[in-house]
Amino acid sequence: RRDSVTAVRGRLVWFRDDPFLCGPTEAIRYEKDGLLICENGKIVYSGRFRADRVPSDVAVVHYRDHVITPGFVDSHVHYTQVGMIASYGERLIHWLDKYVYPEEMKYSDRKYAEEGAELFCRELLRNGTTTALVFTSTYAHSVDILFEKAAKYGMRMAAGKVLMDRNAPPRLLDSSVGEAISQTRELIERWHNKAGTRNVYAIMPRFPLACSREMLAAAGKLWKEHPSVLMHSHIAENSDEVFEGRKMFPECGTYLDVFKNHELLKPGMVLAHGVHLTLPELDTCHRTGAAIAHCPTSNLFLGSGLFRLRDAKTPSRPVTVGLATDVGGGTSLSMLTTMNEAYKVGALDGNPIDALRLFYLATLGSAKALRMDHQIGSLEAGHEADFVVLDPHATPLLTKRSRTGDGSIEDLLFALALAGDTDAVEATYVAGRRRYARAQDGGKKRD
Ligand code: GUN
Ligand code: ZN
Numbered sequence: 001r002r003d004s005v006t007a008v009r010g011r012l013v014w015f016r017d018d019p020f021l022c023g024p025t026e027a028i029r030y031e032k033d034g035l036l037i038c039e040n041g042k043i044v045y046s047g048r049f050r051a052d053r054v055p056s057d058v059a060v061v062h063y064r065d066h067v068i069t070p071g072f073v074d075s076h077v078h079y080t081q082v083g084m085i086a087s088y089g090e091r092l093i094h095w096l097d098k099y100v101y102p103e104e105m106k107y108s109d110r111k112y113a114e115e116g117a118e119l120f121c122r123e124l125l126r127n128g129t130t131t132a133l134v135f136t137s138t139y140a141h142s143v144d145i146l147f148e149k150a151a152k153y154g155m156r157m158a159a160g161k162v163l164m165d166r167n168a169p170p171r172l173l174d175s176s177v178g179e180a181i182s183q184t185r186e187l188i189e190r191w192h193n194k195a196g197t198r199n200v201y202a203i204m205p206r207f208p209l210a211c212s213r214e215m216l217a218a219a220g221k222l223w224k225e226h227p228s229v230l231m232h233s234h235i236a237e238n239s240d241e242v243f244e245g246r247k248m249f250p251e252c253g254t255y256l257d258v259f260k261n262h263e264l265l266k267p268g269m270v271l272a273h274g275v276h277l278t279l280p281e282l283d284t285c286h287r288t289g290a291a292i293a294h295c296p297t298s299n300l301f302l303g304s305g306l307f308r309l310r311d312a313k314t315p316s317r318p319v320t321v322g323l324a325t326d327v328g329g330g331t332s333l334s335m336l337t338t339m340n341e342a343y344k345v346g347a348l349d350g351n352p353i354d355a356l357r358l359f360y361l362a363t364l365g366s367a368k369a370l371r372m373d374h375q376i377g378s379l380e381a382g383h384e385a386d387f388v389v390l391d392p393h394a395t396p397l398l399t400k401r402s403r404t405g406d407g408s409i410e411d412l413l414f415a416l417a418l419a420g421d422t423d424a425v426e427a428t429y430v431a432g433r434r435r436y437a438r439a440q441d442g443g444k445k446r447d
Contacts, residue, residue, distance in 0.1 A: 006038045006432045007054050010063035010389065012046060013409060014070055014379040015364045016357075017250070020313040024243035024356040030409050032419075035060070036068060038432030041154075041374070046379045052309060063389050065421035066426055067409075067416065069359060070377050071130025071386035074325050076272040076293035078135040079120040079146055080104050081115075081328030090239035091303050092329075093209075095390070100328070101168050102434035107137040108171070110145065117142075125153065125436040128388030131376055133232055133270055133324075134159040138172055140183045145198045147191045154431045155322030156376055156384065157200035158230055160194075163185055163203070163219060164210035177214045181222055188226050198384075198431075199443040200372075201229035202270075207237075208245045208258045219261040228439035230268050230370060235260065236281070237273035238304045254280040265290040270369050273298075274312070274328060277304040280321055282312055288318070291320035291369035294361065296341035298329035309342070311384045334422060336361045336390075339417040369401045385432035390416050394424040396432075418419040 012034030019027035035053060037045040045053055056059055080103065087099040107113045124132060136159055138144040143161050150157035161184055165174045174180035184203060192201035203226075205211045205219045223231055235256065242255050249258045256277060261263050267289035273422055274292040277285070285292060294307050312319040324330070325338050334340065339358040347352040353361075367377025375384050392412055394404040398419050405411040416424055428436040 004040050004432070005055060006056045006257055006429070007058050008036050008063060008068060008389070008429075009049050010068040011358065011409070012036060012068050012379055013413065015360050016254040016378075017159075018318070018365070018378070019356045019360050021315055021318060024354060027360065029148060029357055036062045036379060036387065041385055041431035043381050043383050043385045046381055055301050058378060063155060063426065065392060067390040067412065068379070068387055068390045069381050069390065070363040071388050071428065071430070072128050072339055073360045073370065073372075073377055074124070074129050074132040074191050074333075075270055075291075075324065075366040075369045076295060076324035077132050077321030077330070077333070077364050079117055079328050080114055080135070080142060081136045082123070086331060088327070091240070093240055093244075095302060095329070096168075101172055104137040105169065105172050107142045108139050110141055113139075113142045113145045117176050118173070120146070121149045121153050123156065123333050123431070124155070125428045126227065126424050126425065127422050128390070129158045129333065129335055130386035130388070130428065130430050131370070131372065132158070133230065133370055135162060136160065137141055137231070138162045138164060138174055140293050143187050143191070147197065150199055152198040152200065153435055154433065156372065156386065157224070158201070158202045158370055159199040160184065160202040160204040160232065162206050163215055165212050167210050174215075177212070177218050180215065184222060188229055192226070192229055196328070197419065200230060201226075202232040207234035207241070208249060208255070209241060212376045213262075216258065216262040216264065217443050222265050223264070231265070232270045232272070232393065233267070234272040235259065235274055236276040237299070238302070239276055242276050244437060254284070256284055256313040260336040268371050272323070272324065273304065273307070275299055275307045276392045280312060283317055285312075285319040286317040287322070291322060293324035293326075293369065295299060295324045295326035295330055295340060296345045297331045298326035298336055301331050301347070302329050302342060306345050306349055309346060309348060309353065310349065320365070320369050321361060322369035323361040327385075332421070336417050337421045338362070343418065355410050355417060359413055359416050385429060387424060387429050389427040390420065390424050391426040392416065394420060394426070398424065403420065
């Protein structure tokens with residue numbers, strides 16, 4: 001039996017196009033009795049099950065009735081915040097001071113960082129997430145440690161050192177712009193597209209309130225030197241933040257100009273939240289190619305507001321949008337739970353998001369935001385073989401619901417997103433290898 005070849009059978013679902021722009025049914029690719037064959041980490045066949053396509057020395061794993069879809073892509077999350085998820089009672093700015101910054105300071109300790117990174121990667125896999133764009137801390141070793149863990153599990157991971165030089169405890173701040181940039185440059189050289197890993201670097205100015213103009217300008221300059229890395233920040237999450245930011249950068253015509261003025265708005269920039277961006281600012285995102293990471297559980301938990309997805313995805317000037325957990329502002333690492341909350345945020349806005357669009361955002365949409373749609377987020381042959389197997393019978397409630405639905409794939413996906421969560425993940429495959437399998441006995445095991 002060849003180790004480098006994997007074959008799985010089940011209901012294959014993926015996207016070829018953006019269902020917000022073309023009709024949902026034109027965008028989806030669905031194979032009710034599908035076969036996926038992976039070789040050396042890549043998909044070599046995806047389509048209707050055909051016994052003659054399976055190499056004679058390869059055993060097919062049959063996930064009967066299960067949904068097989070690209071591994072979820074979390075377009076914004078903080079691995080350094082797994083220890084303070086679910087911290088009570090504050091909104092963004094006080095929450096950062098009271099809970100986030102003290103927790104991130106603990107990452108000056110390597111052992112603490114290693115435990116956090118190990119837990120984080122395993123939890124991603126348990127939730128069917130195979131790629132994430134990850135905030136770390138200001139300490140360069142916290143980036144090394146995460147990239148080492150991602151390499152251990154073979155995951156495609158994007159991350160970077162946090163850049164911040166004001167408005168936080170001094171022990172967490174960069175000592176100077178020059179030092180922060182030289183550490184970032186070293187990390188890019190050490191990790192970005194390093195052979196034998198799937199790691200991608202992202203330059204990470206934290207957000208306007210924590211960065212001087214000099215820091216933002218230096219980040220923009222560094223990006224010109226290394227245009228294939230990503231850029232990642234937070235913007236317009238909370239109304240107090242926007243108010244403070246407008247005061248701190250009075251030279252800017254709009255809040256988003258803080259980034260535009262330093263040439264940070266281009267494809268490859270991923271802006272977390274964007275809840276309070278105005279329509280002209282969304283136009284700017286469209287024109288520049290900057291993407292937005294929609295973080296519904298976080299925006300609800302921190303009382304930040306309701307992201308207007310319909311305005312962002314207006315077909316005449318669509319913005320690239322991905323879905324994100326934003327743990328520890330977010331309250332779950334499950335992208336199914338995140339879809340559930342995204343649906344409710346849309347419903348409050350008179351804009352319920354259908355299941356195909358929810359799954360698109362969590363897979364190809366996020367992959368596009370990370371400029372990785374040629375590699376991940378799809379089951380098309382040639383893509384990297386990262387996928388998740390979802391079980392419509394994971395719980396008694398899901399079993400009941402799946403039986404009473406109308407039998408369409410749209411209905412099944414909607415039931416999985418709204419009534420499923422971590423429990424619904426049967427298995428997670430990374431580069432063609434099964435890296436997580438749910439145990440049958442209610443306990444959890446990992447391969
Ligand atoms: N804005 C700046 N830093 C953070 C953070 O750590 N989490 C969230 N949700 N927003 C931020
Ligand atoms: Zn965040």
